[in-house]
Every structure is written in C-alpha cells, then in structure tokens.
Amino acid sequence: MNRIINIFKRDISSSVRDFLILYMIIAPVLLAIGLKFFIPSATSASLQFALDSSVGNEVIEEFRRYGNVEVYSSIGEIEDRVNKIDDIAGITLNDKGNFEMVLEGNETHDTKEIPQKIIRSIVGKEELNVGYFVRDIGIKMSPIAWIGGISLIITAITIGGILIGLNIIEEKESKTIMALNVSPMGKVEFIIGKSIIGILIPIINVFIILWILNMLDVNLIMVLIMTLASSIIGVVIGFLIGVTSSNQIAGIANMKLLFLIVGASIIGAILLPETKHFLLYWIPTYWSFIGFKGILLQTITWGQVGVYITWILALTILIFLLFKRRINKGLA
Amino acid sequence: MLKRYFGLLKKDIMVSFRNYFFLVVVGVALIFVSIINFVIPEDAEIKPNVYYYFEYEGEHKDLLRDVFKESEAKHKKVTSVGSREEILENMKKNFNSIGMVMGERDNRPALEFILQGYENQEVINSLILSMKDDIDARVRADIEIDTLLLKGEVEQEKVPFNKNVLPIFLTLEPIMLGFVMIAAFIFMEKDEETIKAYRVSPGRLPEYLASKITLMVILGLISTLISTALVVGTKANYLSLIVIVTLGSIFASNLGLIVASFFDSISKSIIWILSFNIVFSVPFASYFMPNFAPLYIRILPTYSLQFALREAVFPTGNMEVIYSTVMTFIVLSLISYGLAILAYKRNLVEN
Numbered sequence: 001m002n003r004i005i006n007i008f009k010r011d012i013s014s015s016v017r018d019f020l021i022l023y024m025i026i027a028p029v030l031l032a033i034g035l036k037f038f039i040p041s042a043t044s045a046s047l048q049f050a051l052d053s054s055v056g057n058e059v060i061e062e063f064r065r066y067g068n069v070e071v072y073s074s075i076g077e078i079e080d081r082v083n084k085i086d087d088i089a090g091i092t093l094n095d096k097g098n099f100e101m102v103l104e105g106n107e108t109h110d111t112k113e114i115p116q117k118i119i120r121s122i123v124g125k126e127e128l129n130v131g132y133f134v135r136d137i138g139i140k141m142s143p144i145a146w147i148g149g150i151s152l153i154i155t156a157i158t159i160g161g162i163l164i165g166l167n168i169i170e171e172k173e174s175k176t177i178m179a180l181n182v183s184p185m186g187k188v189e190f191i192i193g194k195s196i197i198g199i200l201i202p203i204i205n206v207f208i209i210l211w212i213l214n215m216l217d218v219n220l221i222m223v224l225i226m227t228l229a230s231s232i233i234g235v236v237i238g239f240l241i242g243v244t245s246s247n248q249i250a251g252i253a254n255m256k257l258l259f260l261i262v263g264a265s266i267i268g269a270i271l272l273p274e275t276k277h278f279l280l281y282w283i284p285t286y287w288s289f290i291g292f293k294g295i296l297l298q299t300i301t302w303g304q305v306g307v308y309i310t311w312i313l314a315l316t317i318l319i320f321l322l323f324k325r326r327i328n329k330g331l332a
Numbered sequence: 333m334l335k336r337y338f339g340l341l342k343k344d345i346m347v348s349f350r351n352y353f354f355l356v357v358v359g360v361a362l363i364f365v366s367i368i369n370f371v372i373p374e375d376a377e378i379k380p381n382v383y384y385y386f387e388y389e390g391e392h393k394d395l396l397r398d399v400f401k402e403s404e405a406k407h408k409k410v411t412s413v414g415s416r417e418e419i420l421e422n423m424k425k426n427f428n429s430i431g432m433v434m435g436e437r438d439n440r441p442a443l444e445f446i447l448q449g450y451e452n453q454e455v456i457n458s459l460i461l462s463m464k465d466d467i468d469a470r471v472r473a474d475i476e477i478d479t480l481l482l483k484g485e486v487e488q489e490k491v492p493f494n495k496n497v498l499p500i501f502l503t504l505e506p507i508m509l510g511f512v513m514i515a516a517f518i519f520m521e522k523d524e525e526t527i528k529a530y531r532v533s534p535g536r537l538p539e540y541l542a543s544k545i546t547l548m549v550i551l552g553l554i555s556t557l558i559s560t561a562l563v564v565g566t567k568a569n570y571l572s573l574i575v576i577v578t579l580g581s582i583f584a585s586n587l588g589l590i591v592a593s594f595f596d597s598i599s600k601s602i603i604w605i606l607s608f609n610i611v612f613s614v615p616f617a618s619y620f621m622p623n624f625a626p627l628y629i630r631i632l633p634t635y636s637l638q639f640a641l642r643e644a645v646f647p648t649g650n651m652e653v654i655y656s657t658v659m660t661f662i663v664l665s666l667i668s669y670g671l672a673i674l675a676y677k678r679n680l681v682e683n
Contacts, residue, residue, distance in 0.1 A: 045624035046454035086625035117465040126472035136449035252516040
C-alpha cells in the first residue's frame, strides 16, 4: 500500500512541478466556460433575414418575430450580405413595389420557404378561422446543452487516461520504468499507483464542469458513481496506449484511434435511431454517454445506473484481460 | 538547401512509416468511410420529427386533413399517430421531436402544438406561421413572390446526409492531423536528441520545420484521396480538394508547431492541442445549421474551410468560396510559418 501511495505521490509531485495537473484541470474548465457562452447562442439560433430599409418598420418588426434581422439601405448591400457563406434571405421591394426575395441559391429549405410565408401572411387577406395554441412537455435543457456538457465530461475523463499513457511512454523513453522494475515494487502496485491520478482529476473536472454549466441540480451521487466507472475506462485505455506505443508518435497515433472510437460512440448515440444502438454496445463510453444523459435529464433510475455501470466495468475488464499480457510485457 | 530538405523529408517519411503512421492514417480513413457508407443513415435529418393526431370532426375536416396528409407526403419526418398519449410517448423517447393535435375549441378548429420546452420564441412563431400558411393557402388566392437567385439554384439538402459528413471528416482528420501529430514528431526527436545532432549539422531550422510540415501534408492527402474516392468516387473536384487540403494542412501544422513550442513535453502540450482542436470543431455546428453563424464562429479558420471542402467534394459551381478560402489560407500559412520559425528560434536560444 505504501508503495502505491508513493507512486501516486511521485506522480502528483512531478505533475505539480510540471504544471500538468493545473493544465489538466484548467483546460476542461476553459472549455466549459466557452460552452457556457455557446449554449445560449446556439439555442437561440433562428433564421436570418437581410431586409431593405425601404420595406418599412412594420415589415421589419414582423420579420423580427421569426428570426434575426439585419437592415440594409440598398439592394447591392443585400446582395453582398446574401453572397456570404452563411444562410440568410434578402428581402426587398421591386420596381412595382412588390416584395422580392434575394437568395444565393444553396440555402436550406427553411431559409427559402419561411420568408415567403411571412410575406404571404403580410399581404394575404383571406384566412381560415383556426385557433393556434402552444404547450410543452417541460424539458427546459436544450439538446445542445446536455450533448455539449456530456461530450466535455467524456473528453475530460479521456484526457486523464491519455495523460497516463503519454506519461508511461515518457518513463519508458527516459528509462525510469527500468529503474522501477528493479525495485521491490510489483506491477499491480505500479498500475494502481499510476491510475489514481487518472481517476481523481476527472472527478474534480466533472463537478467543476457541471458547476460552470449550472447543471449541479441533479443526483450528484449518480454523477460520482458514473464518473468513477467511466474514469476506469480512461485509465485502462491510458495504460494500453502507454504500453503498446514504442514512442510518442505511436502514442499519438493510438490516441487518434481512441478518440475516433469515443467520438463514434457519442455521435452514434445522438444520430442513430435507438434500434441501431446495439452497434455501439461494445464501446464503454457509449454507456457513459447514455448514463450521463439520463442523469442530466433526470430520467434515469438507480436500476439503469446499475446496468450501465455493469456494462462499463464488464467491457473494461474484458479489454484489460484481452491485453493483460501486452500490458505486463510493455511494463517489463 | 533543397537537397537537405529532401534528405530530411525522406528520413521523416521513414520514421513515420516504421511507426505505422501511414497505416494508422489509412486505417482511420477506412473506418470513417465505413461509418459514412454503412452506419450513418442516408436520410438522417437535423430537423425534428413531427407526430400529429387528427381528432377534428367539424365542417373543415376534409380541408384540414388534406393539409396534414400533404405535409406527411412532403416531409418524411411527419407521422400520424392514434392518440395524444402516443404523441407524448414518442416525444419523450425522441428529444428532437414535436407534436401537433388538430382538434376543436370554442366551435372552431384548434391546432395545438406540443413542444419539448427548450424551443425559442422565433422557432415557435415560425412553426405556427408555417402551418397557418399551409392552411390559409386553401382559402386564399395564390400569392407568388418573385425571387432573385444570385447563383444557380442548388438543392444542397439533396446530398445524402451520410455523404454530407465527409467535409467534416476532411477538416477533422486530414487537415487537423498535422495540428495534433507534428508536436509528437518534434518532442520525440527532442527526447531522442536527434535535434541536437541536427543543430551541429549545416541544416537550418526552416528546412527542418518544412520537412515535418510536408510529411503532414502527404499524410493528409493520402487520407483525403482514400476517403473522398470511396465516398463520392469521381464526382469531386479533386484539384480544388488537393489545394485546400494542402493549404489547410500547412496552416494546421504551423499552428501545432507554435502551440507545442510553449511546452517541453508532449503530455503538457497535448492538453492544449486537444483543447484547441475542440475549439476548431465548433464551426461544425454552422455546417449543419447554416443560419447559425455568429462572429465567434466565423472568425475561426475551420468555418470557411469546411464550406470550401463541401464545394470541392460536391461541386455546385460556386468557385468563389474556394478561391476566397484558398487566398485566406495562403496568407495564414505564410504568417503562421514565419511565426513557427520565430517560436523555434526562441526555443533553441533558450535551450
């Protein structure tokens, strides 16, 4: 036990000296702050209109009900604006005084259609007497908020693992690992000692991220358990990268593959219909993603938490067992 | 000078070949191609699913039912369900969905929109407007609105959703590859003390960095050509694609060099490199929602890059976006290369 603590202490002191721990905590915090500003701006995204001032204030105000309005004083200015990369519909009056739309041609369906509907609602007289009512099912957190938050949490957890991996490669290159091999310390002690940092830092990170994003109003014990389980994936993967990579280039190459798989689990869980989710069951971070999703949206039960964690741990143990010999050999 | 540069490049290619990096680049490209071609659905859409229940029995029943039927025929994500409860059940399962109930209130037809709760007011107003326009169109004379098209009409949405992901992959992998990888090359050579050996040779810093950047461009182009050929075949504008990827890759590698120059180990630099990578991925939101392009996204170089790549992969004749992106990246590449040389000169002096 003493030796495990010593390895941990050594990692901590070298990481503190190198500012590594500080970087590990600050980077996700900065990204969380960025995300905090991004969420409201993306959530309030709506259509964009470039209006000729000649259409009059009443029309401009009417368009404001449906999106972001920019007012220009000539058709030339509107054409310049419409020609820019983003989607925006130009509205002006033609020689006869009728409304005319200015489009680039490659706009999405809504940018082409909604301005026409707005104009028709302004100029059209006849309408059917229908009442329009709106209610909602009470989900106030936008998908951008929870998807962004979970992606950041999983990134922070994965970074913990990657750093363990890169650290092992550096120790291999500087031959420290050979020195440790001739000491009385066992491999299991070395592994546990090295893992602690990859588990502790993500826990700190996850709670800071949730605090910054104002998402702490959830079951925090579930958050803690899910983070612990997920960081074990990070640690095992980190060791795998560390022992299978002969140098830093190979380490980064393996890291790229790892990010590809982690990214696929997140994007797949968002884009694929639920009937196709079984394609993602083999990726442990898929279970982390749907676990954190349930926790943040407060739709998860303790039973589901148990199932997801069982999947995460079973898959992680499987990966560890599959590569046990490789890890042993790599640390030798 | 050229001889020294090619000598270095040959060595760098051999080092990355021995470290299976060519294999990894090809492997990642093939995995992505498989994901694009076989996993991501062709007909996926960002637009929400719409579940509607028609319970109205009044005098305008046929007219209103026709509106819904037409909408269902036109949009594949509009689905009729058997009850209000079924709408709620479906909505709880699918966060990107809304519901509509066509019923009657106060002796007149009433259309109730059931939303998730996070939608903004402009979106809600647009939804109501859209249905109101479809309904009113049945009782009023046709109103034609003149449209001035500045370029040819292009149905960008006709590109299948899965193939449309390719430009995102091209930005993320072949171009940003140098940003992540080049630091690893530099730190490895530093640890193996190859840099010390190089310093006492007649070789100069610009050649040393240029060789690393060229390797990243080669790897990027391999990844680009494999993935593009296997996803869109011969339809792409390969010349433009090669020019954009080359310039993008040079800029990203220079940026990777500059960021790495502030640190003395790969572990420390990788946190910031990955963080920058995430920031450079933010414009992907505008790729899928082209009307969402705030200034903080437009100023990121990946913003115009992804649209230029889309134009090169799915040509529509809008060469302007390619020309302007190429010009921007020529300038950015030159400036960042100069800065990278300065950064490494400073490092060499300090060490």
